[in-house]
Amino acid sequence: MGFFDGYNVSVSGMSAQRTxxxxxSANIANAKTTHTAEGGPYKKQNxxxxxVLLNEKQKHASQVDKKLNENSDLALRGVGVKSIVEDDASPVMRYEPSHPDANEEGYVAYPDIxxxxxxxxxIxxxxxxxxxxxxxxxxxxxxTKTLDIIKV
Structure with missing residues (x-):
């Protein structure tokens, strides 16, 4: 295990959670969006x-780190975003005949959010x-404590 591996695991988690x-936040902001550029209501995203094997992401991993992880049954891993997918739930239909996006029967398609x-x-x-x-x-x-001890 390299000196920075623990940091890399934490950073990969922070990056994934930030995404x-x-x-x-986009889902919440578009919960009432009835018309998008593609047409139809906004589709919820997940x-x-x-x-992720961190050494596969890191091009600059030392040969020692690569060899240690190669021989280990418990390879160091992080997390990454595989994809952002649209929910396939059908829209919620509400009767609002005066709405500009209402269909012929007066129903408006809202996202199922x-x-x-x-x-x-x-949260x-x-x-x-x-x-x-x-x-x-x-x-x-x-x-920091380790480096303080070594400095003695």
């Missing part, structure tokens, strides 16, 4: 995470981000 926060569920998702992403920050800071504290 999730941005996507959930983030799909994937496990529940703001309460989105807020819970947002969960924020807590995960904060946990990664705490992990990063703990790792930094351990490294």
């Amino acid at each position: 999730r926060i941005n996507v959930v 983030v799909v995470f994937e496990e 529940n703001p309460v569920v989105e807020m819970v998702d947002l 969960e992403a924020m807590r995960s981000y904060e946990a990664n920050v705490a992990t990063f800071n703990t790792h930094k504290g351990i490294d």
